[in-house]
Amino acid sequence: MIKETLDGIREKALEAIAQAADPDKLNEIRVSVLGKKGELTGILKSMKDVAPEDRPKVGQLVNDTRAEIEAMLDERKQKFEAALLNARLAGEVIDVTLPAKRMNVGHRHPNTIALEELENIFIGMGYEVVEGPEIEKDYYNFEALNIPADHPAKDEQDTFYIHGDLLLRTQTSSAQVHEMEKGRLPIKMISPGRVFRADEVDATHSPSFHQVEGLVIDKGITFADLKGTLDEFSRKLFGEGTKTKFRPHHFPFTEPSAEMDVSCFKCGGKGCRFCKGSGWIEILGCGMVHPHVLEMSGIDPNEYTGFAFGVGLERIALLKYEIDDMRLLYENDSRFLAQF
Numbered sequence: 001m002i003k004e005t006l007d008g009i010r011e012k013a014l015e016a017i018a019q020a021a022d023p024d025k026l027n028e029i030r031v032s033v034l035g036k037k038g039e040l041t042g043i044l045k046s047m048k049d050v051a052p053e054d055r056p057k058v059g060q061l062v063n064d065t066r067a068e069i070e071a072m073l074d075e076r077k078q079k080f081e082a083a084l085l086n087a088r089l090a091g092e093v094i095d096v097t098l099p100a101k102r103m104n105v106g107h108r109h110p111n112t113i114a115l116e117e118l119e120n121i122f123i124g125m126g127y128e129v130v131e132g133p134e135i136e137k138d139y140y141n142f143e144a145l146n147i148p149a150d151h152p153a154k155d156e157q158d159t160f161y162i163h164g165d166l167l168l169r170t171q172t173s174s175a176q177v178h179e180m181e182k183g184r185l186p187i188k189m190i191s192p193g194r195v196f197r198a199d200e201v202d203a204t205h206s207p208s209f210h211q212v213e214g215l216v217i218d219k220g221i222t223f224a225d226l227k228g229t230l231d232e233f234s235r236k237l238f239g240e241g242t243k244t245k246f247r248p249h250h251f252p253f254t255e256p257s258a259e260m261d262v263s264c265f266k267c268g269g270k271g272c273r274f275c276k277g278s279g280w281i282e283i284l285g286c287g288m289v290h291p292h293v294l295e296m297s298g299i300d301p302n303e304y305t306g307f308a309f310g311v312g313l314e315r316i317a318l319l320k321y322e323i324d325d326m327r328l329l330y331e332n333d334s335r336f337l338a339q340f
C-alpha cells in the first residue's frame, strides 16, 4: 500500500521536475514534496500507524524515494545554473579585434592659456603670484581701497552681498590690501582670481569673470616704473612692435590713475574692424597707489610708493584668440575648446 503511494509521489514529482521551466518552479516542487508539510514528509509522520516490524523497511523506502527526488532536483538545478551562466558569458563576449574607443584628451581653456602666459611674463620680472579670497569683507573690497560707504564707485560695481559685511569680491584689488597688511616690504606681486558682479550675461558681460591684479611697493617707485613695466608686459603679450598709451582716468585707490591702451596688434595701429578704427585697444586700469590706501594698511607713504594695475583675463583671452563672444568661454563646448 505504502509502496504504491510512494511510487505515485515519486512519479508525479519526477514528472513535475522534468517539466519545470525555471529554478523557482523547482523550489516549489521541493517544498510541496520534501518540505515540512510536503507529501513525503506526511508519510514519515504516519509511520506510527505502520506495524513496528515493517517500520525499517518502510523507512528505507521513504528515504530512497526522497534521495531520488532530491538527486533529480539537484540535477535540474545545475542545468538551469549552467544555462544561465552560458547566457551571461555569451552576453559578455568582448571582440578584441574591434577598434578601440578614442581617448578624449582635454585642452587647456583659453583663460588658462592666457593666465599662464601672463603669469610667466610677470614671474620673469621677479613677481610673486598670490591668491586672495573670493568671499570678502566690505572693508577689503571697498573701504581699504578708498571706496567709503557712500562712494559712487560702490554702485558702479553691482555687488553680490552675502550678509552683513560679507560679499563676493567685485575686483581682485582686494588682494592688494591683504598683501599690504602682511607688513612685508617691498611687495612685487600679481594676484589672479575670480571676481563677481551682478551683471546680465551678454557677449561682453558675465556675473563671474577673472582679473589679474598687480602691485609693486618699494622705496622710490615712480610712474616711470609703472609705464616701463606695463610697456614690457604689452610687448611680451602682444608682440615686440606693440605701443602703449596711457589715458588719464579715475580710480579711487590710485592717484594719478590711467587706462592703458595698446596699439592694435591686428592692424598695427592703422585702424581696422578689430580696434573699431581707432588703432588702439583698451587693456587695463592702473595708477600710483593712493597715499591714503598705503596708510590704511599700515605703510608710511612718506617712505614708500607703489603702482598697481588690474587687467581682465577674459578680455585678454578674447583679444588674443579673436573670440567675439565671452559666453563661448563658459559653455564648455569641446568643439570650441579643442581649437586652442
Ligand code: DAH
Pocket (backbone or CB within 6 Å): 170, 171, 172, 173, 213, 214, 251, 254, 284, 285, 286, 287, 308, 309, 310, 311
Ligand atoms: N579694480 C579695477 C576694476 O575692477 C581695475 C584696476 C584699476 C585695478 C586700476 C588697479 C588699478 O589695481 O590700479 O575696474
